[in-house]
Amino acid sequence: MYKYDTYDQAMVDARVAEFRDQVHRRLDGSLPEDKFRPLRLMNGLYLQLHAYMLRVAVPYGTLSSAQMRVLGDIADKYDRGYGHFTTRQNIQYNWIKLEDAPDILADLAKVEMHAIQTSGNCIRNISSDQYAGAAADELVDPRPYAELLRQWSSFHPEFSYLPRKFKIAVIASATDRAAMRLHDIGIEIVKNDKGEIGAAFYVGGGMGRTPMIAPCINAFVPLDQLVTYSEACLRVYNRYGRRDNKYKARIKILVHELGKKEYTRQVEAEFAHLLTQGIEPPLAELERIKAQFADPAFESGLTDSVDRSDPDFALWVDRNTAAHRVPGYAIVTISLKPVGGIPGDASADQIRLMADLAKEYAFDELRVTHAQNIVLAHVKKADLHALWTRLDEAGLSTANLDTIGDIIACPGLDYCSLANARSIPVAQKISERFAGREGELGEIKLKISGCINACGHHHAGHIGILGVDRKGVENYQLLLGGSEGADTSLGQITGPGFDEDGIVGAIETATGVYLANKEGEERFLDTYRRIGMAPFKEAIYG
Amino acid sequence: MVEAQIRFRDDEPVGDPAVTADSFGDQTNASAVRIEPGDDARALLPHLDRIRLVEVNFPGFGDGRGYSAARILREAGYAGELRAVGDVAVDQLNALRRCGFDAFAPEVPMNPADAERAFATWPDVYQPTTDGRAPIWKLRHG
Ligand code: SF4
Numbered sequence: 001m002y003k004y005d006t007y008d009q010a011m012v013d014a015r016v017a018e019f020r021d022q023v024h025r026r027l028d029g030s031l032p033e034d035k036f037r038p039l040r041l042m043n044g045l046y047l048q049l050h051a052y053m054l055r056v057a058v059p060y061g062t063l064s065s066a067q068m069r070v071l072g073d074i075a076d077k078y079d080r081g082y083g084h085f086t087t088r089q090n091i092q093y094n095w096i097k098l099e100d101a102p103d104i105l106a107d108l109a110k111v112e113m114h115a116i117q118t119s120g121n122c123i124r125n126i127s128s129d130q131y132a133g134a135a136a137d138e139l140v141d142p143r144p145y146a147e148l149l150r151q152w153s154s155f156h157p158e159f160s161y162l163p164r165k166f167k168i169a170v171i172a173s174a175t176d177r178a179a180m181r182l183h184d185i186g187i188e189i190v191k192n193d194k195g196e197i198g199a200a201f202y203v204g205g206g207m208g209r210t211p212m213i214a215p216c217i218n219a220f221v222p223l224d225q226l227v228t229y230s231e232a233c234l235r236v237y238n239r240y241g242r243r244d245n246k247y248k249a250r251i252k253i254l255v256h257e258l259g260k261k262e263y264t265r266q267v268e269a270e271f272a273h274l275l276t277q278g279i280e281p282p283l284a285e286l287e288r289i290k291a292q293f294a295d296p297a298f299e300s301g302l303t304d305s306v307d308r309s310d311p312d313f314a315l316w317v318d319r320n321t322a323a324h325r326v327p328g329y330a331i332v333t334i335s336l337k338p339v340g341g342i343p344g345d346a347s348a349d350q351i352r353l354m355a356d357l358a359k360e361y362a363f364d365e366l367r368v369t370h371a372q373n374i375v376l377a378h379v380k381k382a383d384l385h386a387l388w389t390r391l392d393e394a395g396l397s398t399a400n401l402d403t404i405g406d407i408i409a410c411p412g413l414d415y416c417s418l419a420n421a422r423s424i425p426v427a428q429k430i431s432e433r434f435a436g437r438e439g440e441l442g443e444i445k446l447k448i449s450g451c452i453n454a455c456g457h458h459h460a461g462h463i464g465i466l467g468v469d470r471k472g473v474e475n476y477q478l479l480l481g482g483s484e485g486a487d488t489s490l491g492q493i494t495g496p497g498f499d500e501d502g503i504v505g506a507i508e509t510a511t512g513v514y515l516a517n518k519e520g521e522e523r524f525l526d527t528y529r530r531i532g533m534a535p536f537k538e539a540i541y542g
Numbered sequence: 543m544v545e546a547q548i549r550f551r552d553d554e555p556v557g558d559p560a561v562t563a564d565s566f567g568d569q570t571n572a573s574a575v576r577i578e579p580g581d582d583a584r585a586l587l588p589h590l591d592r593i594r595l596v597e598v599n600f601p602g603f604g605d606g607r608g609y610s611a612a613r614i615l616r617e618a619g620y621a622g623e624l625r626a627v628g629d630v631a632v633d634q635l636n637a638l639r640r641c642g643f644d645a646f647a648p649e650v651p652m653n654p655a656d657a658e659r660a661f662a663t664w665p666d667v668y669q670p671t672t673d674g675r676a677p678i679w680k681l682r683h684g
Contacts, residue, residue, distance in 0.1 A: 007678045010665045018663050022633065025656075038604060039633055121604070151668045151678070157640035158613055158671075161606025239610050243579075277617055279670050281679035288682065 001064055001365060002147050002292045004112045011154065012109045015116055019043050020102035027099065042122055042160070044092075044115030045101055048415050052096040054104060055118040060128035060146040060170070061089030061368040065359040067111045068366050072351030078104055083351055085336060085344040087408055087457060088167070089127050089368040090118055094415050116154060121162045123153035123234070127169045129177045130369040133293060134331050134377040136323040140197060142172035142189050144290040145226065148281065149187075152227045159234050163241035164249035166234070167206075178370060179460060179484035181205045181214045184251045185233060192220050199226055203233055203263070204255030207454035211490050212252040217264040225271075228280045232271035236263065296363035296378055302328020306381050313388050316399040319438070321384070330381050332362070334374040334391060335398040335406060339435040340428050343409045344372030353394050361387050371408055371445075373401065403438035404446055404511070405431045408457055412450030412467060413474070419450035421467025421474035422500075429504050434511075441511055443523045445483070460484035462525040463510065464491040465503060476503040480510065480536055481528050492533055495541050506540050513539045546625055546645040548635075548657060555645075556595040556623065576627070583611035590620050598643070600628040609641045616642035616672040635660040640671050 004012070022039050025031035031039075040046075044055040056071065063071075071091055075083045078100050079093040086092055096104070108114055118125050126146045133141040149168060153159070159166075169178045172189035180186035186202035198220040205214030221229045240258075242248045255263045304327055308314035322331040334354060336344050346354070354374055358366045361383045362376035369375055379387060391397040400406050407430060410416065412423030427448055434441065447461030451468070458464030464479035475497040482491030498506055513536050514524045528536070546555065560576035561569055563585060574595040577583060586593065596615060598608040612624055625645035626638050632652050639661060646652075670677040 005682070007666055007681065011668070011678075014664055021659070030653075035603075035631060035633070121606075154668055155637075155664065156669055157637040157667075158609045159606070160637050161604050161609065161634075235610055239607055243605055243607075273617070277670075281677070282683055284683050285679045 001062060002059075002143075002289060008151075009109075009112070012112070012114050012116075015043070015114060015155075016102065016105045016109050019105060023098060023102050038120055038161075040101075041120035042117055043101070043105065044118035045096070045098075046119060047417070048094065048411075049417050050415070051094065052098055052101070053092055053094050053415065054096045054101060054115060055086065055090050055092040056108060056113060056115050057118045057125040058090050058113075058368050059150050060126055060132070060143045061130055061370075062128075062132070062143060063366045063368065064111075065355040065364045065366070067113055068355035068358065069352055070107060070111045070113070072348040072355065074104055074107060075348040075351060077107075081348045082345055083348070084342075084411070085346065085368050085372045085374070087370050087372060087410070087455065088118075088125060089130070089370055090125060091368065094411070119165075121164050121166075122160050123156060123162075123166045123168065126150055126153070127167070127178055127183075127370060129171045129173060130367040130375045131177060131322065131331055131377065132172070132367075133295070134324050134329075135173055135175075136325045137175050138173035138325075139191060140172050140189055141290075141293050142170045144286060144293050145172075145187065145189055145199065145223075146170040147289050148226065148286055149230060152230065152281075156234075159238055162234075162238055163243045164246065164251075166237075166251065168230075174486055176484070176486045176488070179457070179488070181488045182207055182211070182457075182460060182484060183214065185230065186214050190220065196222070198222050199229075201229065201233065203267075204252040204260075206250050206252040207457055207459050208250065209247060209452040209454070210252065211454065211459040212256060213488050213490070214252070215255070215260045217260060217267065223286060224280060224283050225275070226280075228274045228277075229267075229271055231279060232267045232274050235270050235274075236266045240266075296365075298326045298329065298378070299380070300327075302380060302382065304328055304381060306384055310385070312392075312397075312399075313385055316388055316397055317384060319399040319403070320401045321379075324378065326378075328381055330379050330384060332376040332379045332384070332387065333369065333401045334376065334396050335400055336373050336396075337400055337406050337431065338395055338398045339405065340432045342424050343407050343427050346374075350394055350396060353390070354396070357387060357390055371406060373406070400438050402443045402445065404434045404441050404444040404463075405438060407431060407446045407448060408461070409448040410450050410456035412448075412456075416450060416455075418453060419467065420452075420469040421450050421476065423448045423450040423456055423465075423467060426465060426467075426476065426500060426503060429500065430507060433504055433508065440515070441524065443525075444511075445525075446507075447482075457484065458482070459490045460488070461491060462523075462528070463507060466493075468497060470497065473499070475499065478503060478506050478510070478540070480533065481525065483525055494533065494537055509540050510536050546647045547651055548646040549623075550639075550644040551623055553623075558595075560595060560597045577608075577611060579605050579607040581611070583614045586615065587618050590615075590618060593620065594622045595625060596620070596622065597625045597627045597647075600626060600630050603629040603631060603634055609637065612638070612641040612643055613671060632656045632660040636663045640667065640673050640675070642672055
């Protein structure tokens with residue numbers, strides 16, 4: 001894992017001091033709210049329906065046990081004993097007092113953490129593959145590149161007042177687990193014909209009210225031009241992105257309106273200019289960072305066999321573990337989606353327990369996933385049963401990864417001031433209705449957003465739910481056929497919306513159509529793609 | 543012209559009125575120009591030798607196009623005064639300065655002590671700009 005040196009630490013400490021001063025000026029009245037707002041947003045502090053919400057950055061989703069432990073302690077000390085893991089691999093606290101925010105940032109800084117740029121019209125915390133460094137299918141560990149870009153994008157003097165928020169994801173495997181092409185910039189680390197490593201840039205993807213899949217604008221940017229190319233992409237956006245309408249201000253609209261060709265031409269021209277400016281860190285800096293992501297001390301000669309005599313344990317192994325590139329190890333996903341629970345929520349005790357388990361069983365490291373779960377990336381297969389037993393005692397052994405119960409849901413009307421409808425109660429109802437049918441229904445990615453801003457990624461769900469306001473009543477639209485993997489697609493609306501019970505019934509009907517038409521090993525999404533929308537529509541509305 | 547509250551230059555401030563970017567090309571004796579967020583700073587590059595003051599207007603501090611305009615001018619070698627005008631407050635000073643602004647004429651005067659603190663916010667910086675500060679990667683690797 002990346003460790004701060006004195007420079008990184010000094011930057012974060014300076015930010016805490018700066019924000020303490022800003023909060024002080026806000027509280028004494030010398031800094032008006034309209035001026036304070038963008039400053040607090042750049043430190044992850046939102047004003048929600050009932051209280052302030054603080055979003056803490058988890059760069060590329062990776063955490064140490066010590067950091068995770070502090071996240072649990074903050075939940076106890078400053079919140080109501082819970083933390084909420086988000087679709088951007090961050091954690092947020094929903095019940096924060098403004099006066100406490102500088103102290104929380106100071107607590108975080110002690111373990112090399114912060115809330116920098118987790119909100120606001122700036123380059124947000126960079127996300128990555130939750131299986132980085134462990135996945136059997138990856139080219140290289142993508143996180144050193146993400147860390148290089150984290151430093152470049154932190155407090156960037158030119159890009160602090162962009163037209164809109166800006167999200168970057170970095171991956172390095174063909175199986176895209178980070179929804180890379182639904183980001184403002186998606187970077188895939190690739191190898192060219194000559195065997196050199198470089199970066200493919202996909203620019204202009206996003207969800208929100210106008211979802212778009214990012215086109216590739218450059219298939220191979222050499223590693224010693226990564227920062228310069230990113231800067232060129234951002235400068236063109238900062239200068240020409242729309243500022244007249246906040247709903248048209250994301251880079252996806254610029255790329256769409258200019259066309260991929262013209263946007264790319266402008267980026268290449270800016271890039272040629274910036275190459276003369278000496279803004280690229282030397283490759284030695286990338287090497288310095290890479291060294292900190294070196295493999296942990298894996299043991300060799302371990303067995304791959306697992307005692308499956310306990311059926312509950314065997315089911316969890318099948319559902320919640322993935323192939324590791326080193327024999328004898330597995331990647332474990334801890335589901336934060338218990339039946340009837342709030343997706344992504346964990347209590348302070350659960351957070352601290354996961355920290356302890358990471359220390360004991362997983363080389364001191366955890367990951368937050370964009371599906372709002374926690375990953376222990378390197379667990380010895382021989383330890384799986386002991387780990388599962390400890391998780392089970394704490395209510396953390398739900399075996400439902402990538403099934404209908406593994407729901408992504410935004411905070412919705414229970415917390416969010418922009419919401420049209422509640423997301424959480426719908427997620428809870430669906431989770432209860434389908435509990436126990438995970439095996440029968442197989443892989444289904446179900447995603448819920450409480451309004452068109454799409455924080456719950458409903459466009460990218462095999463089944464998506466969008467909360468809308470219909471004449472003052474909460475109403476839910478159903479979408480089918482979205483996907484965020486290597487086969488990214490956007491879901492289509494089935495037809496008129498439903499009330500809260502109606503939407504659960506409609507999903508039941510849709511799964512019925514799937515089961516009746518399924519061929520062989522087809523997943524819900526495969527069947528939908530083969531037979532199309534019509535049979536679903538007919539069954540739901542017919 | 544708007545009087546600067548803070549100025550990091552020793553030369554005499556330009557007294558001429560700043561003309562708009564559109565008319566600047568035609569007014570061959572003008573030495574001060576004012577650019578708005580939508581103006582292309584690169585249109586000034588052919589005239590840099592006769593420009594002594596560029597005012598960059600920020601009608602609202604949330605519109606960050608002026609930061610790119612400033613860097614583009616400095617990257618092209620512009621050495622005259624670069625003045626941030628309009629809705630500019632202490633919390634923007636540091637980034638503005640790093641992008642090449644060396645004079646500040648906020649519409650609401652700033653508290654000088656707050657401003658001084660703002661310029662000193664960062665012990666070091668991650669990104670190189672034309673302000674000459676060595677980025678952290680340079681300090682790490684020499
Ligand atoms: S999708 Fe809408 S309701 Fe949900 S968190 Fe985002 S803005 Fe709020």
